[in-house]
Amino acid sequence: MTESLVKIRNLSKLYPTGGGGFLALSELDLDIPSGAFMGLVGPSGSGKTTLLNIIGTLDNQSGGEIEVLGHKVSTLDAKESAALRAEKIGFIFQSYNLLPVYTVYENVELPLLLLKMPKAQRHEAVMQALTWVGITDKRKSRPNQLSGGEGQRVSIARAMVKLPQLVLADEPTANLDTENSLNILDTMLQINKDTGTTFIFATHDQKVIDYMQRVVTLIDGKKAKDDLKTGS
């Protein structure tokens, strides 16, 4: 088995709330090898988004250990975790979170600007990413001129454009029709095979689940099932 890209030991997350806090994750152990194409499933409120945020170094755990891409997350300072995200982690949000004043092209270009990539190279990468999600014709539009599905595809392109080692996708297909969902999943699977990029999805969508090589089920913040599919 390949080396673990994400290594989680006895992880817990306590949200501070009025009555002593809410335990969103607990006693969680998980190893995700490099090149995985896997899903986190579970009922609403089971902690999927919380876990993705912690893996993506956007949030801190309350207990336990987590190592992402060889870094102990708890030891990273703000600058180091920002650099880790900029270089190696791509996010796809349920609500896309596109920057409203930028065009589609500029939205997708932003992660490359942060990496200070030269312009010509940037252009090539952006066009490639827009081609993957089939939205090159809308590159001059602004986010508010896009349909929900188009917006989601742009946000996928933005996550993919820098070819990160790890892509964290929270309900990436929630706003897409079946055809678009399958297209995009095909694309992501292809990228996964070609580049070895690791994908972690949080999803309810059966179409997505069908694509996964491995499905981890969370219930009330605990790992309930860990199914490894064979044959894919």
Next chain:
Amino acid sequence: MILKLAVRNIIGNGWRSLVNVLILSIVLIGMVWMQGLFDGWSRTARRQMQEWEFGDGHYEHKDFDKYDSFTWDKSNSKIPAELQSLIEQGKAVPILISAGVIYPQGRLTPITIKGIPHDQEILEIPTEYLRVEDQTGIILPAVIGTRMARSTHLEEGDILTMRWKDIHGAYNAYDIQITKIMDTPVPPVDDSQVWVDFTHLNEAKALQNSATHIVLKDDSDIVKNEQDFRFITIDESMQGTDALIDVKRLSGNLLFALLLFLAMIAIFDTQILAIFKRRREIGTMIALGMTKRQIVKLFTIEGCLYSVFAAVATSILGLPLFIYFGVSGYKIPQEMSNLSIAGTAEPIKCYYSPSMLLSTFILVLLITALASWMPTYRIARMKATDALLGKV
């Protein structure tokens, strides 16, 4: 990179940015105009005072105190040889100052009598009217200014009695005739001043070729042996006038300080609103790998860009105005021209020095930077995960 993003944000923000830029550029236009006006005033006053009063600097008797007329009889000396030779070459002009009184319409009016050679060509004072034609039954020709004429109700051709003491303390009286009422823009040459011929005033004071002031045409002619005199540069002579202009400048600036403050509030407000409305965006930028420091920088630069764009807008929108006031000038309102400050008699041509333009811009830049930076403490407090969800 951040600059590029900031420019995109500002342009993407559309008319909202435009309003901020316009407000700022109105403030900038006003500030530049105001500064230009006062700088122009100072320059005009300086030129006029050089033409009418101080030349390119002047010698003053070391004991002279312009506020104490009782000392004036002692504060003159025979003109030193070197200066005398300059006077003979037409490079300097002596002035003798004495206290005196006149009785226009029978009212006693204290005056300053100034003797100046009738053939001098350095100062603008129309001294040709001081030439004494009839040496026998002497009526001394005298020149006064329009303000003096207005306050004493004197007219050209009027003959009146003027009294003064000679240096031995003996009272003397002359009849003088107003041969010219001159229009001078420099009040100290006008108010309470009566100009007569230098040689005749010397005689009348029982002096010989003595002077209180010696005005130079060119300050490169400074002499080595100045004896009882000391040289006063034009800069020193201007200090009082500049101080008065600065008082006016201050009250003018107060208005723009207020406007600038309002612009600052507008930007501050825009920023607070922007940070609140754009918290999802902030969360996204953090997820994409920007540090909070970079985001704070982004928002601050966005604010500063308003003043950069405003500077551009100012140079375009304000240019016709600046040129108009720079070329045609601005006439100071009447109530101000009654002040005893030179430079108000003719329209003042605004003067825009590079250092003034630069310092005004930097001031506005600093203030917008401050106004856009202060609200960013909210960014530092934000949690990325909350911001992403649009929570505060």
